[in-house]
Amino acid sequence: MAGSALKRLMAEYKQLTLNPPEGIIAGPVNEENFFEWEALIMGPQDTCFEGGVFPAHLTFPPDYPLSPPKMKFTCEIFHPNIYADGRVCISILHAPGDDPMGYETSAERWSPVQSVEKILLSVVSMLAEPNDESAANVDAAKTWRDDRKGFEEIAKVTVRKSLGL
């Protein structure tokens, strides 16, 4: 069904280009391969990530959208829900039943009517509101919980780095 996946990814790309959500740019790395995308995510306002521009990579499976894509930040980012190697770990990237982090039952999950846009919007919310209950980066979760000031300092360094400063 790679043909259906391609058709859907092209439709999503078109949609994101026509109506880009605030603070998000995303599209295929090159138009020869619609299964690898890059995205730029602006750090949400009034958070310690404000002002940063964070690049990420999305990899889509051949049976997309039956299965979700994988997402990985390609920059340094210290955050409870992002593994040290950049992989994003939030509920919308997992179908119910795939429960790596014991997400709450009310958490948004992957289904074929979700979309790249929904994922990226969830990632923006995740930057604004880390979920330390289901941590991918335990150090980051601990710092977020016990030393908020320290967490914000590290975030500010990340923001500057993301801008190449």
Added chain:
Amino acid sequence: MEPRSDTVQEDFNYDPDRNYDEVIMAQQRIIEKEIAESQPLISNLLTFDEIVEEYSDEDSVYRHKIEDLKGRYKNMRKTRGDGNCFFRAFGFSFLEKLLQDADGYKSFVDVVHKSKDMLISLGFPQFTLEDFYDTFVDIVKQVECPGTVEKLLETFNDQGLSDYFVVYLRLLVSGHLQANEESYIHFIDGERTVRQFCSQEVEPMGRESDHIHIVALTKALQVPICVEYMDREGLACNAFNFNPSDATDEADPKPTVTLLYRPGHYDILYPL
């Protein structure tokens, strides 16, 4: 047998750099792949003598119940146990029935045509809906070409087409539940809204179906369904009819689709 000293437990040293969750999920994928390779999505027609072999001679309860089924049904088809079996079993069996029912086919096509706008009005984005709707309509149209059981069986065993058909049935159930929220809110557990229930238990592939999914599908498509429950209680299977109409004074309509339920799984039954 002597207990071995080099058990897995002793060998296990937690490695903080290793992602165990992903190892578990990878193992789940392997199990799913094994199931996919050993079971067709929808099997050929089987006799109950073939089914009875699944149970040991000592399993008198199930052997009894299979004898009971034999008195009322001539055949069955098995479906793959992938969490989508209810929807796939229903879909195949219903279209197979429509091959012999031109009027039923016409009214179903009407329901399908209206459904897309209904789903969009509930807030499903058109670009995520369209491919599933188009594939669904293409498959439904195979009924009138004139269609054959063989062709339908081939379509339902094509993983891509079959899964897209299942997705759209799931969306129809989700749409019905959301459009009739007040009738269903009290049947949802875990303090969730109907919308949350749909996005977690109905729309995602592989989520198993419960009573509420069957009720909603029956009403959304106006198709009576009978489920024969085969568990370890009693001596005979218990048939339960799901009816599109709420009127209790009417006799149950003849079910269009009959499914066999064994704990956690649905297969298709063919009445005598």
